[in-house]
Amino acid sequence: MPKVLVCDSIDSAGIEILSQVAQVDIKTGLPPEELAAIVPEYDALMIRSGTRVTKEIIDAGVQLKIIGRAGVGVDNVDVPAATRKGIVVVNSPEGNTIAAAEHALALMLSLARHIPDANQSVKSGKWERKKFVGTEVYKKTLGVVGLGKIGSHVATAAKAMGMKLIAFDPFISAERADRLGCRLVDMDVLLQEADYITLHIPKTPETANIINAEALAKMKPNARIINCARGGIIDEAALAEALKNGTIGGAALDVYDSEPLGESPLTELGKEAILTPHLGASTTEAQVNVAVDVAEQIRDVLLGLPARSAVNIPGLHPDALEQLRPYLQLAETLGNLVSQLVGGRVESLNIRLQGELANNQSQPIVVAALKGLLSRALRERVNYVNASIEAQERGIRVVETRDANACDYKGSILLQAKGQSEEHEITGTLLGDGEIRITNIDGFPINVSPNQHMLFTRHRDMPGIIGKIGSLLGSFNVNIASMQVGRQIVRGDAVMVLTIDDPLPEGILEEIVKVSGIRKASTVAL
Numbered sequence: 001m002p003k004v005l006v007c008d009s010i011d012s013a014g015i016e017i018l019s020q021v022a023q024v025d026i027k028t029g030l031p032p033e034e035l036a037a038i039v040p041e042y043d044a045l046m047i048r049s050g051t052r053v054t055k056e057i058i059d060a061g062v063q064l065k066i067i068g069r070a071g072v073g074v075d076n077v078d079v080p081a082a083t084r085k086g087i088v089v090v091n092s093p094e095g096n097t098i099a100a101a102e103h104a105l106a107l108m109l110s111l112a113r114h115i116p117d118a119n120q121s122v123k124s125g126k127w128e129r130k131k132f133v134g135t136e137v138y139k140k141t142l143g144v145v146g147l148g149k150i151g152s153h154v155a156t157a158a159k160a161m162g163m164k165l166i167a168f169d170p171f172i173s174a175e176r177a178d179r180l181g182c183r184l185v186d187m188d189v190l191l192q193e194a195d196y197i198t199l200h201i202p203k204t205p206e207t208a209n210i211i212n213a214e215a216l217a218k219m220k221p222n223a224r225i226i227n228c229a230r231g232g233i234i235d236e237a238a239l240a241e242a243l244k245n246g247t248i249g250g251a252a253l254d255v256y257d258s259e260p261l262g263e264s265p266l267t268e269l270g271k272e273a274i275l276t277p278h279l280g281a282s283t284t285e286a287q288v289n290v291a292v293d294v295a296e297q298i299r300d301v302l303l304g305l306p307a308r309s310a311v312n313i314p315g316l317h318p319d320a321l322e323q324l325r326p327y328l329q330l331a332e333t334l335g336n337l338v339s340q341l342v343g344g345r346v347e348s349l350n351i352r353l354q355g356e357l358a359n360n361q362s363q364p365i366v367v368a369a370l371k372g373l374l375s376r377a378l379r380e381r382v383n384y385v386n387a388s389i390e391a392q393e394r395g396i397r398v399v400e401t402r403d404a405n406a407c408d409y410k411g412s413i414l415l416q417a418k419g420q421s422e423e424h425e426i427t428g429t430l431l432g433d434g435e436i437r438i439t440n441i442d443g444f445p446i447n448v449s450p451n452q453h454m455l456f457t458r459h460r461d462m463p464g465i466i467g468k469i470g471s472l473l474g475s476f477n478v479n480i481a482s483m484q485v486g487r488q489i490v491r492g493d494a495v496m497v498l499t500i501d502d503p504l505p506e507g508i509l510e511e512i513v514k515v516s517g518i519r520k521a522s523t524v525a526l
C-alpha cells in the first residue's frame with residue numbers, strides 16, 4: 001500500500017479519501033531535518049501553508065510521486081525541483097476562493113469601522129463611542145490589484161456595496177474588467193485614486209515588494225491597504241513607517257514575509273493596523289473543499305491516473321480532463337507501440353489529432369504520447385510531469401498537426417515516428433465503451449485491440465505465409481490469442497498483428513524472418 005504523509009492540519013474529509021488507497025500518517029509541525037529524515041518512506045505529501053517543501057526535502061523523497069498543496073499558493077514548494085524529479089505538484093485553485101475574498105472584505109470593513117479595537121475596548125469595560133467613529137465604504141474607490149478568482153469575487157461584492165472599482169492586472173482584458181464593473185488602470189493611477197487597495201496577486205519576482213515606500217508615498221493620506229494574498233508583496237518595514245508617520249491611513253494584513261510573524265514593527269501599531277494570522281482560507285467550508293480536492297488528486301495519481309489541477313503539467317478543467325482521460329491512455333499506448341516498432345532512438349514524432357479531437361486542447365495528448373514513447377527507455381522515471389522536458393533533452397523533434405476532416409472514426413490519433421533507420425506510423429481510436437483499437441499501421445488498415453504481448457510482421461500477401469507463421473509459433477508452444485491482417489492491394493504488401501498469451505521464446509523471431517515472404521518481424525510488449 002502506498003504511504004501518504006500529511007504535514008499540516010487537513011480536514012478529515014481529505015484523510016478519509018486518502019485512507020481508501022494508502023496508509024496515511026499525520027505528523028504536523030515537523031522541523032525540516034525530521035521531515036527530510038522520514039520523507040524517503042513516502043509516496044505522497046499533503047501540506048498547507050505551514051510546511052516548506054524545499055529541494056532538500058524533494059531530493060530526500062526518493063519515492064515521492066506527488067505533493068498536494070491544500071490551498072492555492074505553491075510558493076512553499078520548490079516546484080522546479082519537483083518537476084525535475086517527475087513529481088506532480090497539485091493544488092486546489094478554487095477551493096478557498098470565497099473564503100479568502102470574504103476575509104479581505106471583512107478586513108476592509110474592520111478598517112472602516114475599527115471593529116477589532118472597539119471590541120477590545122468594550123471588553124476592557126470602556127464605552128468609547130466617539131473614539132471609534134468610522135467611515136462608509138459606499139461611494140469610495142476600491143483599487144483591486146489582481147483581478148483573478150479572488151479579486152473578481154471581492155470586486156463583485158464591493159460593487160454591490162456601492163463602491164467604485166478600479167483594477168490593475170496586466171494579464172486580463174478590458175472586457176473582463178468591464179463585465180465586473182471595474183475600470184482597468186495602471187498601478188500608479190490605482191495608487192493615487194483608491195481609498196482602499198486590496199491585493200490579490202501571487203508572489204513572483206515582479207510582485208515582490210510591489211508596495212514599497214515609493215508606492216506608499218503615492219497613496220492618499222487616508223487610504224487603506226489590505227493584503228490577503230501573500231507576504232513579501234508589501235515591504236513591511238516601509239508599511240510600518242508609512243502608518244506611523246501618517247503617509248497612509250491604515251492597513252490590514254493576513255499574510256507576512258515570514259510566518260509566524262514574530263517580532264515586527266507592525267505589532268507595535270495602533271488601530272490603524274489590523275493583523276490576522278493567515279486566516280484567509282480558514283473557513284470550515286474552504287477547508288473541506290481544499291482537503292477533498294487535493295486528496296482526490298493524490299488518490300488518482302497513486303492509482304496511476306492524471307491529476308486535474310497539477311501546477312507542473314498542462315492544466316485542464318476537470319470536465320475536459322474527464323472527457324480526455326481515455327484519449328490520454330490511447331496516446332500513451334500508441335507512443336509506446338510506435339517506439340518499439342522504430343526500435344532505436346526516435347528523432348522526431350508527428351502527432352496528428354483527427355476528427356473531433358482536432359478541436360481539443362492538444363497539449364495533454366502530446367505529453368501522454370511522449371510519456372508512452374519514452375517509457376521503453378525511462379520506464380517509471382518518465383511521467384506526465386517530465387515527459388516534455390525529457391523529450392526536449394533527448395532532441396526529439398515534436399510536431400503537432402490536426403485534421404478535423406479525418407472521419408473514419410469520431411476521434412483518432414496518428415503517431416508518425418522517425419528513427420535513424422526506421423520510420424513507422426500507427427493510428428488508434430476508442431470504441432464506444434472506451435476500448436482502445438489500433439486502426440492503421442504504416443498505412444495498412446487493421447483492427448486490433450492492443451495486448452500485453454504482440455508480434456508484428458510486414459510481409460508479402462501470398463498464399464501459405466500465415467499458416468507457416470502459425471505452425472512455427474505452435475512448434476515453439478506459443479498460443480495465439482488473435483490474428484489480424486491488413487493489406488492495401490491483393491498480393492501486394494501486408495501487415496499482420498498477432499496477440500499472444502506469453503512473451504515470444506528466444507530464437508523464434510530469427511526463424512520467423514527466415515520464412516519466405518516475411519520482410520520484417522518485431523515483438524512488442526505493453
Ligand SMILES: NC(=O)c1ccc[n+]([C@@H]2O[C@H](COP(=O)([O-])OP(=O)(O)OC[C@H]3O[C@@H](n4cnc5c(N)ncnc54)[C@H](O)[C@@H]3O)[C@@H](O)[C@H]2O)c1
Nearest residue numbers: 073100146147148149150169171200201202228229280281
Ligand atoms: N490569505 C489566504 O489564506 C489566501 C487564500 C487563498 C489564496 N491566497 C492568495 O491569493 C492570491 C490570489 O489568488 P487567486 O486564486 O485569485 O489567484 P488567480 O491566479 O486567480 O489570480 C491572480 C491574478 O493576479 C494577476 N497578476 C499576476 N501578476 C500580476 C502583477 N504583476 N500585477 C497585477 N496582477 C497580476 C493575474 O493576472 C491574475 O488575474 C494568491 O497569491 C494566493 O496564494 C491567499
Ligand SMILES: O=C(O)CC[C@@H](O)C(=O)O
Nearest residue numbers: 048049071072073096281
Ligand atoms: O493553508 C492555508 O490555510 C492558507 C492557504 C492560502 O494561503 C492559499 O494560498 O491557498
